[in-house]
Amino acid sequence: MLTLTPVEAVACCSPLSREPLSQEAAERVAPMLKALADPVRLRLLSLVASHEGGEACVCDLNDAFELSQPTISHHLKVLHEAGLLDREKRGVWVYYRSSPTALSALGTLIAGDRS
Template identity: 85%
Template sequence: MALTPVEAVACCLPLNREPLSQEAAERIVPMLKALADPVRLRLLSLVASHEGGEACVCDLNDAFELSQPTISHHLKVLHGAGLLEREKRGVWVYYRSSPSAMSSLAALISDTTT
């Protein structure tokens, strides 16, 4: 079974411990690519900092000059990369940041030598 991007990051901590193998780097790339887009990085920040730690698409639309389907697409990419969790309630989908993904990313880039 293939590792999710979050599991891949968690197994390769931190970057300064030892060089990443080609395989490990390829497993981690989807998560980092998802964050490399300015809209997705802002969306992750908006969701994570939203009151209660979760947000609906309807809460995020006004922060961007983008259509709701475009915002939903970016949220889907973040979810697919393991950065966001989602829950459908009625007609709306609510998103929250994944604590394990955030912890894994922080540990991946942490400097344990200081």
């Protein structure tokens, strides 16, 4: 039989929030979490968000990975389609910027504040 101290019981069994996630919120956040479930995409989002000026193009990100430019572009496209990155084409380059709205939604989910 497993016995837990009160601290262990609270740490392991406490709910993440006071109320369950709504169907609408789950449908809105699930694609973002799915996109972030890939380590390359998670790292790409982090690199873009922390890049000087808050935006980056593929040429700025290639050296951080042992992947081809088309593969990096594919991952950036997935993050964009999930709503995590905004993009703007300038000449032949596409610049990516993290979406404040999407990051706020993820932060709310993780923090458990659904008010």
